[in-house]
Amino acid sequence: MKKLLTLTAALLLALAYAQPVKIGILSPLTGGAAGTGQAQKAGFELALEEINAAGGVLGEPLEIIIEDTQATPAVALAAFEKLMTEDEVEFIGGGFSSGVTLALVESFRTFQPLVTWIGGAVSGVGIDGFDGIEELLGNEPWFFHIHPWDYQNTAAANAFIASTGVETVGLLHEDSAFGGPGAATSEAVIESQGIDVTLREAFKSTLFGGAGDFRATISKAAATNPDMLYWIGYDSDVLPMTSQVRELNFTPQYIFGTPPGWPTDFAAAPEAECVAGLIGFLPNLPTAEAQAFTEAYTAMHGSEPDNYMAALAYAQLWAYADAINTAGTTEQDAVIAALENGSFRSPMGEWSFGSSEITSRQGFDESMWLVFQYQDGKREIVYPPEKATAPLRSCR
Amino acid sequence: MSTALKVEGLAASYGKIQVFWNISFHVDEGEFVTIIGANGAGKTTVLKTISGLIPLRGGSVQAFGKSLKGFSAAKIVRAGLGHVPEGRQLFGLMTVLENIESGADYLPEARKEAAKTKDFVYKLFPRLAEREPQLAGTLSGGELQMLAIGRALMSKPRLLLVDEPSLGLAPALTKTVFGALQQINKEGVTVVLVEQNVQQSLKLADRAFVLENGEIIKEASGAKLLHDPDVQAAYLSI
Amino acid sequence: MRRISYDLLFVLLAAALLFFLPATLKALYGKASVSYLSLLINATGLAILALSWDILARTGQLSLAHAAFYGAGAYTTAILLKLADWPLWLGIPLGGIVAVLLALLLGSVTLRLRGIYFAIATLAFAEVLKAVVQQLPTRIAGGAAGINVAALFRPAFIPGEMERWEVAFLRNQSYFLVYVGILLLSILVSILVQRSRLKPAFTAIRTNEEVAAVMGVKPARYKLLAFALSSFLVGLLGASEAHRIGSVLPDETFGIGTTVFALVTPIFGGLYTTLGPILGAAGLASVEELLRRTFEEGYLIGYGIVLVASILFMPKGIVGLIDSLKRRRRKLPRSAEEAV
């Protein structure tokens, strides 16, 4: 009898150990941001397959539980609390949109799981009377941010603009939470380089009910004849914006846009020629990591990883896997230490957490951003110089 | 003489209310039959049930020896039954010409003879020819009635059901309309007329029925009914 | 009057049950009760949205402006807290009041519009209001970035004495009770409408405004009253939700989704009743969550199919379905065939 009990206890103990590590993912799989969510999901799926092929985490296959947030705060909140209390995960990943992130702040603080978070780029730094994500969560030891902050995006864009030697820039930005609040800051940063911002105009993005007719705004910009057209909008604005610039016979030296993603197959469009953009990852980035990722991703999903959110998601899950394996336990402090001290693989190259304005657990900064230019149907990296695959071309 | 219309044990439902009747009658080909009865007696419902506008819930309707069971209103028109309905049901935003032409447009047989029929209609009602380009919605009551009859004629019906054509018409116009119906009948079209204007309609009729609360309570020749004291008391009050 | 006291008794009973629901859930499911409560809060919010919309619809006014009143409530509390050191709680009733003022403004100019013309006019109002709020000076309404809104409840974590999830439980319990409070208020308003002279007035106006007027009912008065009641309730909801989700943003807070679900839910549950919108909210929330937990992908396709099927197979909503089942069981004569 005693023997049986010991056996049972041992078995139970073994089972307890054999519990696979579960990571809860919050991602907008449906609704207006479904493109981002689906890209993240694809990235997670690839990383998961690789991690488990490489032996999993703590000797067991890793599990992920993806919950759809519908990019809606109340839905995201319920999804998070489900992950915490029903699925009993200890690690949270995914992430998108500042509105959704703000809704989660209180509950994050309550549960204090280990959170690594993609997106929610609104830092709040530099915006008076508004607390952004970095201001709210930057000092929490369990919060790791994996995406450059808004000011880092601005800095990256600005560095590129300054490097081109243009003297005048026309700035068009969409007017929602993505392009709206940062526009004035961008203008100031650019002007601090001695570059004249000839015009700053807001437009209605197609994502928020605009009909995609930017002609009036582009005409206004054209009338100020800037050397560069710099626009901030969404991926669904790319085609109308670039085609209308051409249609209106507006020929700035450079057309530079910073949407969060670029439409699939846009490279082959004639409108793409010479358009430059900021991107976190490019499938043709000439590094071994990037090529391996692109190849594996394409093999798994049948298309190239166009949306850099896939690459970030991939990096995020690998970071968890590596950190937990390094820590040798799922114990939070140990994993935090492993995350803080480790360096991780990503399609963008090796990376580790560093410091930004407030937090010291910031993954990726302005250096993640590449500026590419569509040249002859391909995306060539033109900035920063050390990663460039081709020189920047003038559109004139 | 063969039978144009044979109705047996007719029952119908109107909206939610199911009205149970037991109406049976027949009309011979070439006959002019008038049905009179008070408002709400069910005259209109009888016509609508025959022409398929109200689903038949019981009994049977045969036209020219063929059962109309399961026929849609559109199919019944094809079977040779024209209906000039209560309220005329014209297309107010179409011209007079369009309204007339529409009567033949969707019936291949009638369409072939549309021009000829139209001439007949215009001869019957010269007023319609004058009003040709006008919107139907702007016509006077008499003209509307002429148009409704004209449109129904365009389908080349062998049997014409006419619902209270004198409604709201001045006496002179009523006379014109009734005259036209008489002429149509003479051309060989069987006519079933439902009327409140008892005096004139009974004069036209070969035969007439009195309908009360969904029941035929009297049947006789038009002239005979016209002088029936009961009918006089009920409908003429003189 | 006797019926209304029955109703009140019923509401009190429901209130008592709902009051103890969180504790019961906790006892039954432990940790998971946090998640269940979260879903229940969302469902309760949906019920408030639906019931408040239904109250307005009882006068025949098919409004597509519910997002505007919801947003007005949310922004009121957000702006008050941003500009001054207001008591946290005051923003909620004030949010309701501001929503009422806007509703009266909208209602008084749309009195003569019917059907789809009314619907589109109210939709246009909501869209314009969204743009106006976004264009207000940033220091007042936050512009496109929106405004942070402080949480209503921040239960403290006492290490050693409780677990972390219990803090979340306390917070969710508090929000749940606030939402239940607003729902109960909505139910009371709805019952008051249904059991008072307002019901005949509302129904008469909805069925035939002209005949109602000839019977002495003043359509303008009751249409505006319905607007005020409806917008107050949804204004309260908007303000509370702003605190719970921590921010207001023009595109999100005034999003068309609020409007759409405000009308979809009562149709699904059964229009012009107190129970219908609540059952509708419970039904739709459960359907969505069940589908979500069953299908990894495309669960919203199933949701759409449920909506389509519901209209085809229960055109009068859940309440209509229950009614017809009841009738069938009692073998009440339905057609005149049996009645004759």
Place this chain on the structure above:
Amino acid sequence: MDLTLLLQGIVSGILASGLYALVSVGLALAIGVIGIVNFAHGEFFMVGAFITYQLFISFGFDPVISLFFVAPTLFLLGGAIYQSSIRYVLKAPELNQMLLTFGISIILQNLALLIWGGDPRTISSVAYRSIGYQLGGVSIGLVPLASFLISLVIVGSLYYALLKTPAGRAMRAVAQNRMGASLIGLEVNRVYLVTFALSALLAGLGGVMIAVIQSPTPIVGFAFTLKAFAIVVLAGLGNIRGILWASLVVALSESLVATLVPNGDALRNAVFFAIIFVVLIARSRRLA
């Protein structure tokens, strides 16, 4: 204000009315003839846009060629949706129609998400997309011009067809008087079926246009649904010709505000809906 800029604003506004007219005309038909409040109308554009995209990807078809595939496909899709659901709610209250069509819209959107994903797609090689003709400093875009002309032709020929052809007259007959229509030998339900299918077909044509100038996404149609409804209501239910005027008024106003007001483009939707609101209110007061 620069005169050229103003002229450009006017030209852009006038040409932009073409797209608005194109997306509204099918809905006007559905509301005007059948009386169905179709919340899924925008999803027909979306489906049309994705089919155009898929034909390009699979066979390299230019959107102009795809027109001939999209039109019949959408016609069939519209017909199928009518037969399987819409016809059961013809006499139901507007609200039931709204819920039903909202359900259809969710189904179509999420099916598209499942098939094509959420990322915007691009029909890459369209040679004519960005062509603009310069006329004294003012640019006239080929695609806007074409969409303007196409919508003129479509609305014009639809108007003509409704007036002059037997099929068109059948639709008007059914719209004006159901009972009268069945008494002239029309199977009312069949006319409705064809009308709804045609309405979907017209939306599909709008979808091809959207596929050219925008990137198809599962949600690309929804914003157009709301705007199309507003335009149809502004034109007056069932008034096909009015669609052109209503589209012109809103498109031109949008463009002028976007041109004349600083950050005016961000006000486009506000301008659009403000006009709708004011016109509806003013009209209701005048009628009383």
Place this chain on the structure above:
Amino acid sequence: MSILQAQGLSKKFGGLDAVSELSFAVEAKEIFAIIGPNGAGKTTTLNMISGLIKPSAGKLKLNGQEISIKDSAERCHLGLGRAFQVVQPFPEMTVEENVLVGALFGKSGVSEATGRKLAQEVLKQTGLLALKDTPAEELTLLQEKRLEIARALATQPKVLLLDEVMAGLRPGEARQAVELVKNIRNKGVTIVFIEHVMPVVRDLADRVMVMDYGKKLAEGSYQQVTNNPQVIEAYLGAEE
């Protein structure tokens, strides 16, 4: 003094003169019939009196008070009740609720209790008590007509406008209805009614006004108007 006066009442629909220059006066407690062929403008006249249609020209006085500019509800509160030709009950409400609408809102300041009591009385008076919980959409035509009268009565009118409420009734039922109307008058209510069924007009009307083409053709006792050759021609159709 006349309780209801119309002066120069006119209504144009588009180009059509539905009613033109119509003047008449109804005395208190009178039963006043308006007859005439369909389309003569009778219902339009009632609609103008009850405020559903704005007259193109003309004045209306109720009890000496000008009511032309008042809306329907205000006219109702001043004592104008109306039953419709095409019966228009509120189909989703029960019979009692239908009557309650009139009882509660027909006069301003009626309390809920008073209104309910009034509704009960009216239901009893019109023989609808047994049907009070029946949804109005399930009534037969006859019951609907009774409901139509009951609802109007519940507004406690001084003047009751009845639009062809006898249409479609059997002779026996019509006789009952005639008694009902007489009873209503005997309680001090003035009645203005449109009717086609001539025996009903004969039995009920104190005075008859004949309309044709929107104009007054004749006015007087039943005997007077039915012997008027013009009336015979217009209304009954000319003899050959």
